[in-house]
Amino acid sequence: MTQLTSYKATSIRCRQWQDDYVIYDQLSGDTHVLDVVSGELICALSKQTMSRAKLLALLTELCVDATESEIESYLFDFIEKFELLGLLISE
């Protein structure tokens, strides 16, 4: 995985209520409830393609108390999980 890889979330609808995000995958018809951090990331990715570096920067803004390695680990898991669900496409 390089910093040059970019990601986008296609065909999803996002709704946010307080700290809860609900997303609807128009391709699979699945509905998911997400925590606020994953929700912010996936909704941002539904609006624009983002590089890994940009995602890291966004994640750092969202998790001000987390260490660099925690953020790296979170992003790794996030990408793996959401690619598996078919919600995230890497380019």
Next chain:
Amino acid sequence: MSNLPVSNIASLSKSQLQQAIIKGLDFKVGRFNVRLVSPIVELVTHLHHLYGANELLAKEDFIDFHVQLSSPSTLRRYFRPQVNFFLDGYAPFKPLPYVQASALFEWGLNWCIASHANQYLIIHAAVVEHNGQAFILPGTPGSGKSTLCAALVNQGWRLLSDEMTLLSTHDGQIYPVPRPISLKNQSIDVIKKRSPQSVFGQIVNDTVKGTVGHLCPPELSVQMGEYPVFAAKLIFPKYKQGAETELSTLSKSKALLRAAGDCFNYNLLGVQGFDSLSGLVEQCACYEFHYSNLDEALILFTELSHQ
């Protein structure tokens, strides 16, 4: 609204009703137009008792559902009679014992609406209105939604439906389909005891759902069957014997997921279903409600309707 007098089923004598049903009785159910054709006498009694307030249609009105109930024309009709339900000549169910004709009519009409009215997101939920607020009560069989619905309606709440909430995908309003309230097993006696003036249709034993009885909807609710209302509360009831009356707030995300699971056509409608349901959740206060005492439940719901 027209000032012309409107004929309803109650304006027909029982023999006129019987003649009409044999040829085809056209009547309104909420915004749906139904034609019922049947030689079954028990259905005449069912409609006479429970559909009196339903408006009769004019000859030129479009019919949404052409329904027929009849006995299979085999020798079986003489020793173990059965009844079939048809929509446009198609029988979606296996025949049931003849004595269950009225229950089959109700279940069949549920199926007609749930399978065809995809201009609505259809939630398996009772829906009642008080003070201009619609309360949606989704629930699986046994959750106590119909009993709660019947008790509220007997206290003067408007019935929109005891079985399916029709949420318009176009304007986000709830469209009524006021029909007899289906009560099962002990619920029948509970409601009869609380409201001895309640009118029930035939009590049918030994159905797949146990003993079933249909409670007549209030006349005013049927007359208001054209008028939609916005939802204000989405409440997931759960009856449990001995349970304390407890109302707890449910997050909107959890409410959306649970309501999606209670929809008949959420997946079919795709993104339109999600948009409609998320819009509904957005406008509603969402709760879980556990109860065993109907009196306490009614007090709490009345208080909620003033909030």
